[in-house]
Amino acid sequence: MSEIRNPQLWEEGKRKIEWVKTNMALLRQLEERFSVERPFEGLKVALSIHLEAKTAYLCKVLAAGGAQMYVTGSNPLSTQDDVAAALVHDGLNVFAWYNATAQEYESHISKVIEIGPDLIIDDGGDLVNTIHTKYPELLDKVIGGCEETTTGVMRLLAMDKAGELRFPMILVNNAKCKYLFDNRYGTGQSVWNGINRTTNLIVAGKTVVVAGYGWCGKGVAMRAKGLGATVIVTEIDPVKAIEAVMDGFDVMPMAQAAEFGDFFVTVTGCDDVITMEHFVKMKDGAICCNAGHFDCEVNVAAIEAQAVEKWKARENIMGYRLENGRRIFIIAQGRLVNLASGDGHPAEIMDMSFAIQALSAEYIVKNRSSITSKVVDVPESVDNAVAQMKLASWNKQIDVLTPEQHKYLFGE
Numbered sequence: 001m002s003e004i005r006n007p008q009l010w011e012e013g014k015r016k017i018e019w020v021k022t023n024m025a026l027l028r029q030l031e032e033r034f035s036v037e038r039p040f041e042g043l044k045v046a047l048s049i050h051l052e053a054k055t056a057y058l059c060k061v062l063a064a065g066g067a068q069m070y071v072t073g074s075n076p077l078s079t080q081d082d083v084a085a086a087l088v089h090d091g092l093n094v095f096a097w098y099n100a101t102a103q104e105y106e107s108h109i110s111k112v113i114e115i116g117p118d119l120i121i122d123d124g125g126d127l128v129n130t131i132h133t134k135y136p137e138l139l140d141k142v143i144g145g146c147e148e149t150t151t152g153v154m155r156l157l158a159m160d161k162a163g164e165l166r167f168p169m170i171l172v173n174n175a176k177c178k179y180l181f182d183n184r185y186g187t188g189q190s191v192w193n194g195i196n197r198t199t200n201l202i203v204a205g206k207t208v209v210v211a212g213y214g215w216c217g218k219g220v221a222m223r224a225k226g227l228g229a230t231v232i233v234t235e236i237d238p239v240k241a242i243e244a245v246m247d248g249f250d251v252m253p254m255a256q257a258a259e260f261g262d263f264f265v266t267v268t269g270c271d272d273v274i275t276m277e278h279f280v281k282m283k284d285g286a287i288c289c290n291a292g293h294f295d296c297e298v299n300v301a302a303i304e305a306q307a308v309e310k311w312k313a314r315e316n317i318m319g320y321r322l323e324n325g326r327r328i329f330i331i332a333q334g335r336l337v338n339l340a341s342g343d344g345h346p347a348e349i350m351d352m353s354f355a356i357q358a359l360s361a362e363y364i365v366k367n368r369s370s371i372t373s374k375v376v377d378v379p380e381s382v383d384n385a386v387a388q389m390k391l392a393s394w395n396k397q398i399d400v401l402t403p404e405q406h407k408y409l410f411g412e
Helices: 007-022 025-037 053-064 081-089 102-114 126-134 136-141 150-161 176-199 215-226 238-246 300-306 347-366 380-393 403-410
Strands: 044-048 068-072 119-122 144-147 169-171 207-211 230-234 263-266 286-290 309-314 317-321 327-331 375-377
Touching (some): 007 053, 025 347, 044 102, 068 102, 102 126, 119 347, 126 136, 126 150, 144 150, 144 347, 169 347, 176 215, 176 263, 176 286, 176 347, 347 380
Antiparallel strands (some): 309 317, 317 327
């Protein structure tokens, strides 16, 4: 039933999965419990998350809990074919391959919806959007689901506001154990891993322009500073702009920052953050990439249309010569640089995020009859449970309020 590129690659994919499993203590605990309790017994789970080793292990954990897994990627350039093959070898259903065309990607999304899922685990909102727009007859079967990313949460909130969302979705991205660590430390490290391994250039002494100062932008800027760069932040939110200044960074509009940057990283979730207006102002040799979910932040189509010359400068880097003679380089076609040019977030970070995913999925199954809202925050009990599990995995302990302190703070 699966559709993958090469089933023969499964052994290398299995090694990757085993490696991350070794470094994902929380998911190992959940796998052990789920295999006994089987909270997803008989349920079909449609999952669309960047299909690499850490996601694969999440799929195996859910399968250990009885789920029938139907898996696809959430970006055409982030799927790893050997990992997909390993999942198929272990009996899971996978519809994905690296560098899928837009038509192939949409077909794979549809394939995991056509099976009639009971649960949806989404990254960016493509599964939820597809079932609502193309398969409305399947909506009543869906118990609910979880959303991994900021972009997906924004899409869900828009659907809910319009009265279009038909089943409850837990906003995993909004959990403290997700955005404080995954978005900041995970994105910060993995973005620069992707840039550095793809360009093989030094960052120290250069100027990095970071577009967006949410949690992901904070992480990217922090790591750029640590690598020795001068950092400029562009923002539309005055409060976040103040944060950036107080964190030691310069702040200015992109139209001004374009003249100074050696590296540009967009982390906004919005479209047309870098356009031809900005490309023509950039230095010769400027390098642009995107760390937002969709490939619309850097307007690649515009530079494709207006460049006088185009060439493959290096694996996963395209070069463009403008009419003014300057060369602009774009990494990974403007797609997610940390996944299209790397392996994504570190395993220990995704261990927390995917523990939130797994426990949120369990929560929505157990509480299906009592959940009335269509957009649901991760319960504080789940967030705190993951935090406690993480501390325990590090053999760390914290203080506990005495009864007197609890009464002093809360009056109870």
